[in-house]
Amino acid sequence: MKSYDLYIIGPVTIDYDEYMGETKTLLAGPGLFSAYAALASGAQIGLLAQTAPEQSYIHQMFYVQDIHPLAAPVTTTRVIYPTESRNERYLTMTGQIKVITPADIPEVQADVYQLISYINGQLDFELFPCLAARGKVACDMQGYVRYVGEDERIYTADWPDKVKWFPYITYLKVDSDEAKTLTGFDDRKKAARQLHEWGxxxxxxxxxxxxxxYDGEKYHVCPFRPKDVSKGRSGRGDTTIGAYITERQRAGIDQALLYTAALVSLKQETFGPFKGTREDVLTxxxxxxxxxVAPKA
Structure with missing residues (x-):
């Protein structure tokens, strides 16, 4: 049985980034951004990637050691910025990815299993107890509070089953808007505390x-310090969780958080996933x- 530091389960998509009249096409998807961030930390990565048969060429674009492809319909997303602000955007999705169930998971062993998706329904909820029995589970809430409307536009709503599944999650990633959707709290600290209390x-x-x-005892905070955010807004959250959960396996919370903030700051300065090195982050x-105090090299 193969062993990994991190095994990522999620989709790979083709993204169209539309900003100020210019459209850029890029290989994307939550699993891609997260994988590159983890690889920069020197982690051994496995990836269960959902791709259409005609998109098989994209496997050659990964640096991941092992990719287990799972055939799915072609999926594309559009990331549209209606103003000059890179923090104001909306998404649309075409093509539905088949639901990943416990039966799709290969016989592998990992320290951390990461569930990461675009919309609710792409990942079977029974993956939580299945993977928690094998190791730690990391999960990004974007794939549980997002839904696709009839107009193919992605909208955000609460996840009714959340309290049932949270106790299986070791590392839960959420942004401030998703946190409010799940808890009702505008205050980020109150929202984080509530998510922790749910398990x-x-x-x-x-x-x-x-x-x-927030770990139940203390709020640990570190700022982002990018020089420019005009290019790399897409994938910021996916990069954050990939960096944190891999660095967290070798360091405490504060050191892992510092490393994550620096890596994500660099990622926001360029399009696509982070392709730098650990030394770039330490610099x-x-x-x-x-x-x-910087983490060890």
Whole structure:
């Protein structure tokens, strides 16, 4: 049986990024952004990737050691920015990805299993107890509070079953808007505390200005310090969880959070997934976070 530091389960898509009259086409998907962030940390990665047969060429574009393809319909998303702000956007999706169930998971062993998707319904909820019996489970809430409307536009709504499944999650990732949708709280600290009380062990909450972790005892906070955010907004949250859960396996919360904030700051400066190195991240920490103690190389 093959063993990994991180095994990612989720879709790969073709994205059309529409900003100020310009459209860029890129290989994307939550699993892609997360995988590249984890690889920069030196983790051994496995990936169960949903791709259409005609998209098989994209496997060659990954640096992931092992990819287990799962055939699915062609899926594309459009990320549309109606204003100059990269923090204001809406998404549409065409093509539905088949639901991944426990039966689709290959015989592998991992320290962390990451469930990451675009919309509710892409991943069977029974994956939670299945994977929690094997190792730690990391989960991004974007794939549980997003739904596709009749106009193919993605909208956000509460996840009614959340309390049943949260106790299986070690690392729960959520942004400030998703946190409010799930808890009703505008206050990020109150929202993080509620998510933890529902069962998640470590709540990773992002905002445009910072990333925070609540572990039931303390709020750990670190700012994002990108030089430019005009290019790399898409995939910021997916990059955040990929960086954090891999660095967290070798360091405490504060060190993992610092590493994550620096990596995501760099990612926001370029299109597509983060393709830098661990040394690039450590250099960023030394230059932009002088008040913090950098993680080990």
């Amino acid at each position: 998640a062990k470590e709540v990773l909450l992002t905002h445009s200005t910072e990333v925070m972790v 960023c920490i030394r230059e932009r976070y002088p008040e913090f």
